[in-house]
Amino acid sequence: MLQSMSYNAAGKHDFIAFKLAEQDFCIDIGLVREIRGWTPATVVPHAPDYIKGVINLRGAVVAVVDLSARLGFGPSTPTQRHVVIITLHQGRVVGLLADLVSDIVSADEMQMQPVPDLAADPAREFITGMITFEDGRILRKIDLAQLMPTPQEVPV
Amino acid sequence: MAVPDDFREMFFVECGELLESLANGLREMEEPGYDKETVHAVFRAAHSIKGGAAAFALTALVTFAHRFETALDQIRSDRLLPDARVMAVMHRCSDCLADLVGAARQEDEPNTAQMTALLDELDRLSGEDKTGFGFVPLALDLSPPVPASGLVIRFAPQPDLYLSGNDPLALIHALRRLGPAEVALDASAVPLLEDWTADECHLRWTVTLTGNIAPEVIATVFEFVEDCCEIGISPLSADSLPAAEEPASFTPVPILLAVESAGDPADETAIAEPASGPGPQAARAVAAEAGATIRVNLDRVDRLMNMIGELVIKEAMLSQVIDTVGLSDNLDVAAGLDGIRQLADEIQDSVMAIRAQPLKLVFQRMHRILREASEATAKPARLITLGEQTEVDKTMIERLVDPLTHMIRNSVDHGLEDEVTRQRRGKPAQGTVTLSAAHRSGRVQIEVSDDGGGIDRGRVREIAESRGLIAPGTVLTPTEIDQLLFLPGFSSKQEVSAISGRGVGLDVVRREIMALGGRIMIHSVEGQGSTFSIALPLTLAVLEGMLIQLCDQTMVLPITSVQETLRPAPSALHGIGQAGRVVANRGDLIPIIDLGCIFGLRDQRASLDDGVLIVVETDSQRRAALHVDGIVDQRQVVIKSLEENYGRVAGVSAATILGDGKIALIIDPEEIVLSCAGDAGLVPRVLSANG
Numbered sequence: 116m117l118q119s120m121s122y123n124a125a126g127k128h129d130f131i132a133f134k135l136a137e138q139d140f141c142i143d144i145g146l147v148r149e150i151r152g153w154t155p156a157t158v159v160p161h162a163p164d165y166i167k168g169v170i171n172l173r174g175a176v177v178a179v180v181d182l183s184a185r186l187g188f189g190p191s192t193p194t195q196r197h198v199v200i201i202t203l204h205q206g207r208v209v210g211l212l213a214d215l216v217s218d219i220v221s222a223d224e225m226q227m228q229p230v231p232d233l234a235a236d237p238a239r240e241f242i243t244g245m246i247t248f249e250d251g252r253i254l255r256k257i258d259l260a261q262l263m264p265t266p267q268e269v270p271v
Numbered sequence: 272m273a274v275p276d277d278f279r280e281m282f283f284v285e286c287g288e289l290l291e292s293l294a295n296g297l298r299e300m301e302e303p304g305y306d307k308e309t310v311h312a313v314f315r316a317a318h319s320i321k322g323g324a325a326a327f328a329l330t331a332l333v334t335f336a337h338r339f340e341t342a343l344d345q346i347r348s349d350r351l352l353p354d355a356r357v358m359a360v361m362h363r364c365s366d367c368l369a370d371l372v373g374a375a376r377q378e379d380e381p382n383t384a385q386m387t388a389l390l391d392e393l394d395r396l397s398g399e400d401k402t403g404f405g406f407v408p409l410a411l412d413l414s415p416p417v418p419a420s421g422l423v424i425r426f427a428p429q430p431d432l433y434l435s436g437n438d439p440l441a442l443i444h445a446l447r448r449l450g451p452a453e454v455a456l457d458a459s460a461v462p463l464l465e466d467w468t469a470d471e472c473h474l475r476w477t478v479t480l481t482g483n484i485a486p487e488v489i490a491t492v493f494e495f496v497e498d499c500c501e502i503g504i505s506p507l508s509a510d511s512l513p514a515a516e517e518p519a520s521f522t523p524v525p526i527l528l529a530v531e532s533a534g535d536p537a538d539e540t541a542i543a544e545p546a547s548g549p550g551p552q553a554a555r556a557v558a559a560e561a562g563a564t565i566r567v568n569l570d571r572v573d574r575l576m577n578m579i580g581e582l583v584i585k586e587a588m589l590s591q592v593i594d595t596v597g598l599s600d601n602l603d604v605a606a607g608l609d610g611i612r613q614l615a616d617e618i619q620d621s622v623m624a625i626r627a628q629p630l631k632l633v634f635q636r637m638h639r640i641l642r643e644a645s646e647a648t649a650k651p652a653r654l655i656t657l658g659e660q661t662e663v664d665k666t667m668i669e670r671l672v673d674p675l676t677h678m679i680r681n682s683v684d685h686g687l688e689d690e691v692t693r694q695r696r697g698k699p700a701q702g703t704v705t706l707s708a709a710h711r712s713g714r715v716q717i718e719v720s721d722d723g724g725g726i727d728r729g730r731v732r733e734i735a736e737s738r739g740l741i742a743p744g745t746v747l748t749p750t751e752i753d754q755l756l757f758l759p760g761f762s763s764k765q766e767v768s769a770i771s772g773r774g775v776g777l778d779v780v781r782r783e784i785m786a787l788g789g790r791i792m793i794h795s796v797e798g799q800g801s802t803f804s805i806a807l808p809l810t811l812a813v814l815e816g817m818l819i820q821l822c823d824q825t826m827v828l829p830i831t832s833v834q835e836t837l838r839p840a841p842s843a844l845h846g847i848g849q850a851g852r853v854v855a856n857r858g859d860l861i862p863i864i865d866l867g868c869i870f871g872l873r874d875q876r877a878s879l880d881d882g883v884l885i886v887v888e889t890d891s892q893r894r895a896a897l898h899v900d901g902i903v904d905q906r907q908v909v910i911k912s913l914e915e916n917y918g919r920v921a922g923v924s925a926a927t928i929l930g931d932g933k934i935a936l937i938i939d940p941e942e943i944v945l946s947c948a949g950d951a952g953l954v955p956r957v958l959s960a961n962g
Contacts (some may be wrong), residue, residue, distance in 0.1 A: 154932075155933070156934075157824065157926075157933060157934040157935065157936065158824055158872065159917070159920055159923075159936070160869075160870035160871050160872070160920055160921070160922065160923065160936075161870075161871060161920060161921055162920070169913070169917060169926065169934050170934065171584075171928050171932050171933065171934050173581060174577045174578070174580055174581045174584075174911070174928065175911070175915070175916065176911045176912065176913050176915070176916060176917065176926045176934055177916050177917075178916060178917040207915075207916050207917075208916045209916065
C-alpha cells in the first residue's frame with residue numbers, strides 16, 4: 116500500500132480532485148481504491164452526524180463519511196449524482212461522499228503551500244496543505260486520518 | 272521460493288500433527304490388546320520430530336526426542352513392558368516434547384529442569400547407561416542378513432518429490448555410497464516436445480547394487496520420499512534386466528511395504544526384526560488416508576466464503592430484477608433461477624464443510640489437562656471422550672480450548688471426590704470425566720460430566736449468601752442454585768487451588784461460550800455427579816435471523832434469542848410511571864423496549880397499537896419485549912464484521928447483506944436488554960442480584 120504520497124512518471128504527485136460546496140478539494144490518488152455512485156446507506160445507530168451510514172462494497176461493510184458535514188458545510192442530501200470515493204487508509208476502507216469528482220491532477224512540491232492561519236474553521240483541522248495552480252485554481256488537500264471518528268467518539 | 276522461515280514454520284506445523292498422533296498412540300497403547308502398529312507409529316512420530324529438529328539445530332529437542340525414541344524402541348522390541356508406570360512416564364515425555372517444541376517455536380529457553388528429570392526417569396526405566404546413546408551412523412552389521420548378494424532398485428520420482436525440494440541425484444548418490452552400484456536411466460517415457468508438460472515426471476532410474484545389503488537399508492535412503500515416488504526393490508537375480516528393457520510401469524515389490532510397516536529401521540538400536548506387522552494392504556490404506564487431506568490457508572477459505580456470500584446476494588438481486596420486468600412467469604427463467612439458487616446453496620454448504628473441523632483437535636488436548644489436574648490434586652482420574660468426530664467451525668475449535676480446559680480442571684478439582692470419599696461411597700477409586708459431543712437439532716452439544724459428588728447446593732447457597740451474591744433467605748429452585756456457580760466472584764473452594772482457582776470461575780467459561788453464540792447449562796444429581804452441557808451454533812459465519820422492520824430500516828434479530836411474538840390486547844399493557852411499560856404475558860410482566868428509540872431512529876416512542884412485540888430471553892435469563900414495526904422474514908444471514916472498517920456500535924453485534932444488496936445490522940438482544948435493565952426495571956428472577 117502506498118502510505119503517504121504516490122509519484123507519477125514525471126516525478127509529480129497525483130491527486131483526485133473533487134468538489135464540495137463549490138470548493139475544490141483533493142486527496143492523494145494512492146489512497147483511492149475506486150469511485151462509485153451513491154447508493155442509499157444503512158443508518159448506523161449512535162453514529163456521529165457526519166457518518167451517512169454503511170454500504171455494501173462487494174461483501175464488505177464500509178462506512179460513508181459525509182465530507183460536507185464533516186468539513187462544516189452542513190449535511191448533504193445525496194442524490195444519484197453524488198459520488199463515493201472509496202479509500203483505504205491504515206487498513207480501514209472508508210467511503211467519502213462528495214458532490215462530484217472533477218479531475219485527476221499532477222502537482223510537484225513547488226505548488227504545495229501550507230494552510231494559512233485561519234480562525235478556527237471546522238475545515239481547518241482536516242486540510243493539511245494547499246496546492247496552487249497557475250490559472251489561480253486552489254486545491255485543498257484532505258487528511259484522511261482526521262476524518263473518521265476516533266474510538267472515543269463512537270459510543271460503546 | 273520458500274525462505275528458511277517458511278520451512279521452519281512448516282516443521283512446527285508438522286510437529287503439531289506428529290505430537291498429536293504420538294499422544295493418540297500412547298493412549299491407544301494403554302488399551303488392552305493394542306495393535307503393534309500403534310507402537311511403531313508412536314516411534315515414527317518421535318523419530319520424525321527428532322529428524323526435523325536436527326535440521327534446525329534445536330539441540331535440546333533433539334536430545335530429548337532421541338532419548339524418548341530410544342525408550343519407545345525398547346517397548347517396540349518388547350524389552351520394556353508398557354505397564355501403567357511406564358506409560359505414565361511416556362505420557363509425561365510426550366507432554367514435555369510438546370513443551371520443547373512450543374519453546375523452540377517461540378524461540379524461548381526450553382525447560383531443562385523438567386527435561387532432565389524425565390531423562391533420569393527414562394534412564395531408570397530402561398536401566399541403561401545414558402552414554403551408550405549417541406548419534407552413530409547406521410552400521411550395516413546391525414542389519415539382518417539378506418540372502419541375495421545384491422539388489423535392484425527401481426525408482427521413479429513423482430512431481431511431489433521435486434515440489435518438496437528433493438533431488439533424485441542426492442538419492443542416487445546415497446545409494447552409491449552403500450556399495451558398488453550401476454545406475455541406468457530409463458528415458459523412454461519422455462514424450463515429444465509438443466506433448467511435454469513441465470510438471471510431469473517421465474524419468475525412471477534402475478540402480479543395481481551389488482553386495483550384501485538389506486532392503487531395510489535401502490528403505491532408509493528413501494525414507495523421506497517414500498510417499499512421492501515409486502520404489503521397487505528386488506533381489507538381484509541372473510535374469511534381472513537393465514531398466515531400459517523393463518516394462519514401463521511396475522508395482523512396488525511387497526517386501527518394501529512390509530519393511531515400511533514394520534517401522535523405521537534407521538534407528539541404531541534397532542535389533543533384527545522380522546518384517547511382519549500388517550500386510551501391504553494395511554500400509555497402503557494408511558498412506559491413502561494421510562494423502563487425502565491438504566493444508567489450506569484459512570484466508571483462502573474465507574475469501575471463498577465471502578465470494579459465495581456475494582453469489583447468494585447477486586442471485587437474490589437477479590430474481591428481483593426478473594420479477595420487476597415481469598419475466599417470472601416464464602417457466603424456463605424460473606427453472607433456471609431455481610437451479611442457480613440450489614447450486615448456490617450447495618456451494619455454501621460445501622464451503623462451510625471445509626471450514627468444519629472435528630472436535631477431536633480440542634478433545635485430544637484435554638487428555639493432558641486431565642492428567643495434569645489429576646496429578647496436581649492427587650485424585651486418580653481418567654478422561655473418556657465420545658463423539659470426537661463431531662465437526663464445528665474452525666474458529667470455534669480454537670476458542671473452545673480455554674473454556675473446555677477450565678471445565679475439565681473444574682470437574683477434577685471440584686467435581687470429583689478424593690479417593691477416600693469415593694471408596695466410602697462405594698465408587699471406583701479412579702474418577703471418570705466424560706467429554707462428549709454430538710449434533711443435536713442444528714446445534715452442537717458438548718457435555719463435560721463427572722461421576723463425582725454433584726453440586727452441594729447447601730454449600731453453594733451458603734457461599735453465595737456470604738459473598739452477598741443473593742439476599743439471605745431468598746427462595747431458590749435447585750436449578751437457580753446451580754446457576755449461582757456462573758456468577759462472577761463465585762468460587763466454591765475455600766482455598767485458592769493451583770488448578771482451577773486462578774481467580775477465574777465458571778463465569779468466564781460462560782462468557783466465552785456466550786461469545787461463541789452458545790449457552791451453558793448444568794445438570795447435577797447429588798452423589799452421582801454433575802454434567803455441564805454447552806450448546807453451540809454450527810458455525811460463526813451464518814446466523815438464523817428474524818428480519819424486522821424498524822422505521823425505514825431492516826434489521827436482523829438472532830432467532831436463538833426470540834421466544835415468541837405478541838400482538839397484545841390493550842388490556843395486557845400497563846404503564847409504570849412516566850416511561851415504563853410492561854406487557855402481561857401468561858402471568859409474567861415483561862418490560863417493553865422500543866427498539867426505534869434505543870437506536871435513535873425516532874424520538875418519540877411508537878404507539879403500541881401498531882407493530883409487534885418480540886419477546887426475547889438473554890443468556891442471563893432476562894426477558895424483555897422488543898417493540899418493532901413489523902416482522903419481514905426469517906432467513907439465514909451471512910455475518911459480516913462491522914468493526915473491521917468502522918467500529919463497535921452499541922446494541923449491534925454485526926452486520927449482514929440482504930437480498931437487495933443493502934446492509935442490515937444484526938441486533939445484540941443481550942446488550943439491548945442489559946442497557947435497558949436500569950430504567951425498564953422489573954427484571955425477573957434472582958440473577959438481578961448480580962446486576
